Amino acid sequence: MKKIIYGSFIGIFICLLTACDTDNKGTVYSPVTEEVGFLTKNVKRELTADQNSFEILVTRSGKKGELTMPFTVTDPSGLLVISETVTFKDGEASAKIQISNIQKLQIGPEYTVTLALEAENITVGGFKETNIVLNRTYTFESIGIGKFTSEFFGESWNQEVQKAKEANVYKLPDCYVEGYSIIFNLDDAGNVVEFKTQQTGYEHADYGMVSAKLASWKREGKMITFGLEFTVSVGTFGVTNEILEMPN
Structure with missing residues (x-):
């Protein structure tokens, strides 16, 4: 009887540990040793009034395997829609970050948004951060x-x-x-x-x-x-x- 109770206690304890471990799991990014980077440090884009999105290119030093890279976004306007990760597909040395919701910006004024890669290794000639100046123009x-x-x-x-x-x-x-x-x-x-x-x-x-x-x-x-x-x-x-x- 004691063995059964003791065994049941061990089983419950293991289940509790497993449940706790599952609850604490989130998105996990593998350590990135590959070099990544933006092509330019400063970008200026003039967009017509009927455009609602555009893309920024990111490159990496290799092509093997899929790689997801997080980055931070600084958007003082608070109006743009930008994912905070970019994914390189297996066999591809470049990927694109889409910036959308452009039509929420006023026509005329310039807006600046900054993207910064969360990477330790930057491609030769590339940049960890890019500053994008947007100017929405008439059609x-x-x-x-x-x-x-x-x-x-x-x-x-x-x-x-x-x-x-x-x-x-x-x-x-x-x-x-x-x-x-x-x-x-x-x-x-x-x-x-x-x-x-x-x-x-x-x-x-x-x-x-x-x-x-x-x-x-x-x-x-x-x-x-x-x-x-x-x-x-x-x-x-x-x-x-x-x-x-x-x-x-």
């Missing part, structure tokens, strides 16, 4: 080809004009220099209500980047005359008339 659509006449440069050319789907914001892509756009806002009556100082893309040989600042404007039918002051870091070239003929 522009072409409304036709107009004509642009620049007194400052003494030239005229055919100019594509684009309009944002979300607002009365207009863009002249590659206006003075390829890769640099001129952007301005009109009200419902077609009057100029905003023209922020912006880089033209033209680099003066002695004074560097030339920017355009609105001094005045006038509209007559399809013709918009911008009185623009062209400036550099050391001063100004004065105000000249830059004329846009809007598309039909």
Whole structure:
């Protein structure tokens, strides 16, 4: 009788130990000796208003076996959705971290989010941490080809004009220099209500980047005359008339 009671006690004790061990189990990550890293320390992404996600690439030094790497997220906005682990599949040397819920961000302001890998070994040339600057922009659509006449440069050319789907914001892509756009806002009556100082893309040989600042404007039918002051870091070239003929 005592043996049965004693044996039962041992069995219960073992079961209790097993239950306690099960209760304390959580997600377990194997110690990582493999090198991992982000490709760049700083990233700037311009996202159109209709985009809701994008991906950041992470690399590792090997390809063998599946590897799950945790990382920390610092998102001051508190609006983005980002998983806190990234998984490399067997045979793959890179993986992607998805950042979503972008449409919760306002159009215009820049937002910064930081991702930091919880890894001791970083790939050669890679980075443990990456800072991502997000800028949500308008979705522009072409409304036709107009004509642009620049007194400052003494030239005229055919100019594509684009309009944002979300607002009365207009863009002249590659206006003075390829890769640099001129952007301005009109009200419902077609009057100029905003023209922020912006880089033209033209680099003066002695004074560097030339920017355009609105001094005045006038509209007559399809013709918009911008009185623009062209400036550099050391001063100004004065105000000249830059004329846009809007598309039909």
